[in-house]
Amino acid sequence: MKPSIFRRALVVLLAAAAVASLAACQREAQPEWRLNDVSGHLPDLDFKLTDDNGKPVTGADYKGKVAVMYFGYTHCPDVCPLTLTQLHVILDRLGPAADNVRILFVSVDPARDTPAVMHAYVNAFDKRAVGLVGSQAAVEALAKRYRSAFTREPDRGDGNYEVSHSSAIYFFDANGKARLLATPSASQDDIVHDLHLLTSLETRS
């Protein structure tokens, strides 16, 4: 008597699980992310900025592409180039799927980063990178939206200064939904793995 109750309960449970996973499949695959899953915790990709060709753009312009957003500035000789180089290597490893990915490099140094400066800079790293600039207020609003932060450090006395900034990398799916968050120290293998999943979601939708 007892075992059969258990068996029946098990079947019900299994069936429920199967229905749930089937429903999940129909709604959307639930991949096993290796990076931090932020789905539902961060707002959709939305901004009004100017791209490195001088064209006004919004978040909606990148619909259909997986967007990898990173805040930085061109007078940053070490950490920003390191992160952009890592993203370049990652996209090369991703193969053809990388055509469906855009790196969005948002400047936190509006005083020095013009679209032309940004154009030369991002293209030195990867052709799939887009440089985005905006007013101080627009960039601050965007940073705040994603709980990011940046601070202009004091002038070194020769007109030069550094900008400390959040080093997080944000991943949005092709529908502009925030999905993942990584630090620059995340392994390239994990980022490649998750970008494969993220770009395959895109082709299914």
Added chain:
Amino acid sequence: MMVRSLALALILSAGGAAYAADKPAVEAKNGWVRVLPGALPAGGYLTFENRSDRALSIVSAESPQYGDAMIHRSSTDGGMGRMEMVDSVPLPAHGSLAFAPGGYHVMLMQPKQTVKPGDTIAVTFTLSDGEKIPATLLARPANASGPKD
């Protein structure tokens, strides 16, 4: 007892001086510079090997090809990427230390002429004891990961 240890100290320091005279105590190798477009500051990376039995430190850098050179360290502590100028980088006795992306680097500013990948950059580092360490850094593309790839 005290005399003996004093003598020992004298012999040791004399030995150290002789060593320094024969061969440079510190060697710089695997140097490269990440060249960025225009006149943007560039990060220089290399490995120092301290073959002496003295703890040393690197206190400054200069390059005839750049208006200014500074030793910096990047960190991403607490999720914030920042850079700080450092006055001294310790080089342990019989040890090595790497300037590498995301950590110590020499920030090269105001290039006097356009630097292109493949060019060589001369950088002279000064040690705490006043010794000069000449280094040759290879100019690499912006998206290079090291001196060769």
